[in-house]
Amino acid sequence: MAEDFSRRSFIKGASLGVAAGYFAAAGLSSTALYKQVMPAEKLNQTDIGEVKALRMKVISETSWYDNNVLLNDLKGAGGLLVNQYTIPWTSNGVAAGYNGNNAGGFATYIEADLMDGSTKRILLDTGWNPAWMEKRFIEEGVAEKLAKKQIDYWIISHEHFDHYWGLEATLKYNPNQDVYVPKGFYTEGFDLLKGKAFPKAQVKNDFPHKGKVHVMDSSKVNPLFPGAALMTFDMPIICRVFGEQAFVFNVKDKGIVLVTGCCHMGIITYMETVRKKIKGGEKIYAVQGGLHISPFEDWDPQYDDLILALNKYGIQKIGANHCTGFIAVEKMISAKLPVVTGTKRNMTKRDIYLGNGDTLAV
């Protein structure tokens, strides 16, 4: 009995002591204790130089035309973890689609004026439906520039169907165009580049790639030319894709401009990483491209966290589109964020964001 009592009071006393000490230190937030035990963060900033000016033209941000059709394809295949190359995507009979095909695609054409007066031309991504992408490439003069070998860089942000599978539209005009892909590309992605077809997913490449393939590392900043760099993020993404890369530009007298494909890493994560790794990264002037918030017009309270937090970064221009989603853009507008509006042309559905054929100039 006495032993019981002493054991009991010992355990009681010990646990109360531990409890009081622990909670006094920790609180309930995730970062409170961290701040006490970790040294201040170290910045490891790379100087990427400067560009004079930047123009981003949206070639296509309409990746698919009927959201319900796309989601039913995904649901029928078994959800968002299923390998994209094994999904029978709906390619005809879609009223809202391009000639009945639900597939559109994503691509952005970028011109950067360098300090020495020259201009670099970049094609970011190559869409999904080659017919649609070729039409857009022709309409915006990209096809001609490809054929004349005037495109300096062809960058694939990530392996997603809507950014990469329209590669015939690029390779038809220049199969020798060097390509930059992020670390994490799967074998299927490289095979497709070489000319393999995936009949179930209705994707093929009749123009095998003959240029160089650069796989961009995720451990460091990858400079492209003065004032421009690429950053790769390691992460698994829906439809069994891994890794995404995006642009960091440093525009003289303006600040940092981030240009993304889908931004699966999240725009806040991207800005925080840039702040730590790029000289001048604290001052984000503009962001352009897909911000992957509500691509399927779905929602999650986490996305509200993102929109509430965006206001703290002092961004001057948000040229969002594509997988940013209309709900997210509407919420940004009501949160008084500086969303750049568009002109609702070339099959873009609304004018609240930058659409097909619109340009953001910095």
Next chain:
Amino acid sequence: MTTKTYDGSAATQEMETEHHYEELDKIWLEERSLTNSLAQPLRGLLGFFLSFGFFMALWYVTMDPRGILQWYTPMYGYMYIRWLLIVAIWQAYIFNFWPFKQKWMEETHPLVKGPIMIGINWAITGAIIWIGFFWLIGKYSIPYFSWPELHKVGMTDFFAREYAGLAVLMVAAIASWLAPIWPMAFENYPWHKLTQPAKGFTVLSLTSLLTIFVYFIFMHPHYMVLFYPWQKFAAAMPWWYESAKTLSGNYNVGWIMCGTIAVWLIETIWERYPFRLIKSQPWRGLAGFAWVLFVALIMFNTFNLMQDLAWGPAYEGGKRLYAPDWRYLHSGELAVMMLLPALVLYFYFDNWPKKFSTEVNLAIRTIIVVVGTFAFNFIYYQISPPLLGTQPGYSHPQQFPMAPVILWIVIMLYHNWFMDGWPGKRIKKDK
């Protein structure tokens, strides 16, 4: 369940009872007397691999994105898994296997009673989800509890299924935290003298009532912000936003998961210590409940801190590894990963060791479980993509280690609660 020593060593049993007070109420699982058909470690390994094999088969058929039913999208499949768990807890702990007689449970071969109990488990799970939530509550009360109803009011079919899945599974998650506290900490006080099914229905009613309150306070506000525009007339603004730095209910999912796991760590490897040293009810029960909460918060904060140390702090609005709400959720996942080695030790390796003083036994088991958690965590992230059809990496928003781990745990419960751990063990015939 707590005092039972499966190796049948009488000495150990006596030593244990010396240090604590008699329980008011015991369930059949605690009284069930088992003999070993095989020696260790063969028996432990056999049980471990049997449960793993059945888990893999069931995963492939029902959940695997490359498999047959492909329910792991992930919320839809996870919903079923969480309900299988709570229904198993109700069957064994709350209803003490009623309407089956103790005699029948003892005399029926595990290969006969196992499928019967599992069949009941699946039938109740299906009925609750499809009739209780999808039809009754969804149609006549709250559409977000129902896949078909949410779809009918305009949500895409895929997300209707996912959103409803999360809501329905959270009810089970909260119930599987609260329900076992009654038989475990309160020993069903003050209803310990009731017979089944009166006792079962009483405890079920009380814990379900508590579950309703906890759900509406800790999870319903998540649905205020989930729909566009914010549903401010139907639900409160997530009140945890300031301290949690997220509007997401994952903040509560995280610590409630830690609570669920705390219950079972206390029940298994910690043998209900230290609150069982308290002499009378309801004090023992109240202390037990406080202890569960305390252990849960310790786990939650420790796991949050470990992630901060590993990846750096999360920031508001971050995604993936840097999303505050994902961190909380992942703390819950780490807690679930802790339960797996604990149950393997408890069910398959006789809750070793038992030969030292209680403190030492508990401390050694805790160390084994902590080391086991790290090992399992490492192995999980190495081999889950080929094995489970998931994707490599930690932060994929459409996958939760909780789901496969809990399904494996459910299989272990089927094996040990419904089938006496057969063929490694069987019911003592001379009883």
